[in-house]
Structures are given as C-alpha cells and as structure tokens.
Amino acid sequence: MSIGENSPVHLPPFTTEVLYIKSGTNVDWSHDYYKIKDIHSKGRMGEGVKVAVLDTGVDLSHDSFKTAIAEGRLKAVDARSGYNSPSDLNGHGSWCVSRFISDGNQVLGFAPKVTLTSYKVLNDNGSGSLNNVLSGIDKAIEEGHHIISTSLGWSGNISSFNRMVEKVKSKNIIWVSAAGNDGTSEDIDYPALYEYVMSIGSHDKNGNRSAFSDYGKELDYYSSGQEVLGAYTKNREAYLQGTSMATPSFGALLSLIYFDVLNKYGAVNRGTINKLVRCR
Numbered sequence: 001m002s003i004g005e006n007s008p009v010h011l012p013p014f015t016t017e018v019l020y021i022k023s024g025t026n027v028d029w030s031h032d033y034y035k036i037k038d039i040h041s042k043g044r045m046g047e048g049v050k051v052a053v054l055d056t057g058v059d060l061s062h063d064s065f066k067t068a069i070a071e072g073r074l075k076a077v078d079a080r081s082g083y084n085s086p087s088d089l090n091g092h093g094s095w096c097v098s099r100f101i102s103d104g105n106q107v108l109g110f111a112p113k114v115t116l117t118s119y120k121v122l123n124d125n126g127s128g129s130l131n132n133v134l135s136g137i138d139k140a141i142e143e144g145h146h147i148i149s150t151s152l153g154w155s156g157n158i159s160s161f162n163r164m165v166e167k168v169k170s171k172n173i174i175w176v177s178a179a180g181n182d183g184t185s186e187d188i189d190y191p192a193l194y195e196y197v198m199s200i201g202s203h204d205k206n207g208n209r210s211a212f213s214d215y216g217k218e219l220d221y222y223s224s225g226q227e228v229l230g231a232y233t234k235n236r237e238a239y240l241q242g243t244s245m246a247t248p249s250f251g252a253l254l255s256l257i258y259f260d261v262l263n264k265y266g267a268v269n270r271g272t273i274n275k276l277v278r279c280r
Helices: 029-033 036-041 063-070 092-101 130-142 159-170 243-265 270-278
Strands: 008-010 015-020 050-055 074-078 115-120 127-129 147-150 174-178 198-203 221-224 228-231 237-241
Touching: 029 036, 029 221, 050 092, 050 130, 050 243, 063 074, 063 092, 092 115, 092 228, 092 237, 092 243, 115 130, 127 130, 130 147, 130 159, 147 243, 174 243, 198 243, 221 243, 228 243, 237 243, 243 270
Parallel strands: 050 115, 050 147, 074 115, 147 174, 174 198, 198 221
Antiparallel strands: 008 127, 015 237, 228 237
C-alpha cells in the first residue's frame, strides 16, 4: 500500500481508568517515583524551556492551566488545514499538556513553568492526516521550541517525514514520541521509529515495563505511563494509561534538566542526556 502525506494518523489506543472531579491538589505515584517535589524545591520547574505538544488540542478552560495562561506561557494553535478551533473535546491532548504545565490547583505537572504551545493536529475523534502533523511540526520549528512531543502514530516510512526529521535534527530540537501500545517487540510506531526521534515506552509504579508497551532494540526510554493522573475535558481529571502518557512524562522530566544538559555538554541529544542521567 502506498503511504503519502494524506495518510491517516491516529492516537495509540489508550485506557481511561477513572474519570472524576475532585478538589485540591492530586498527585499520582509517579511524582514520588521521580522525586518531583524535591526537584521543584531546587528551583527546577522547566522555566525557559519551550515545548510543543501535537495532539487533539487543549481545553484552556481547565482550572489546571489558569496560572500558565495568566503568565502567557500557554497558547493553543489549530495546525489543521481549513480549521481554526484549537480546543480539545477529546481529552487526550489536554492530558498530555497537563503532564508538563499544570499548575497544581487540581493536577500537578512535572514542569509547570515551561512555555508550551498546543498544536491541534488531530480531530476530536483522535485521528487526522500526516499533512496536519507536518504543518504542526513546521510551526513548532518556526517558533523556536526546544522539545516536541507527539503521542500519535502510524505504520510505514514516509519520505516527507524523513525530510522533516532531518529539519528538526538540524535545529537541535528534541523530539519524543509514543512507541505504541501493542505490547509487542520490534513493533515501534512511526514517528517514534525514526532514528533521530526518541521512542518512549511505559513503565508501571514498580519500574517494570507496562504489559501494553511496545519494546525492543528500537525503544529508547521508558517513563511513567500506567494509571497516571492528568487534566481532562470539562474541568475533570483522569487516570489514563498508554505510551501516549509516558511520552509527555518523559518530555516533562527532560524539561527539568534541559538547561543542565545544555550548559554541561553544549548540546541536548540522546548521548548527552544519557551522560547526565548516568552521573546522577
């Protein structure tokens, strides 16, 4: 089958465990697992790092985003051709954004001081075209983002995406993407399978690979993606699980050390990230 720029893109299937409304700050196991409170206490909250999340948009009315919006650090863009409605009616995009930037009124993000742009490239059913994803990445490059996070996928190598990956690489932008949720070896989804893109799998609260997470020699990193809490639509929160959740989790963790890596090694890439992580 021929694969072109109008081929379909989809969200890797994910599970909604619990959906609820609750007052106060809610945190899940992954905050303790990564010692997020200790990292924040040292003043590392992602300040100055520019992040692009390409997904189903973001619900800007959610209470978790009030501080970021008030401080001008969160905006939403519809990157789809012929559309101008960046709001999220699906929930997936809002969850991914909250993993970075939620201010803690309801859900605490890992890197709540980043500057983030949500690019809506998928519709509210969680599907879209490669052209829209290309458009979102182009916009993210133009606006000088340091990290691109894509919790979406497709099968097959596409020449236009090879060119886009090279463009991202030439700008030294970190690109993290979901490995996929088939639970099988050597079955990483694109764009995570491109050599430059960092493929992210999911682990559970004990640090073990989640049963649903794809894995194998092409898998770069694991992060928290099983029964983890984030913002959802209609001012709700949800426990979700999938490599879709692990991807912004890893991207947000990387945001906390981005400038440490840059200052120590002069560049942020797979090699320098590994060096800093090992020495800690």
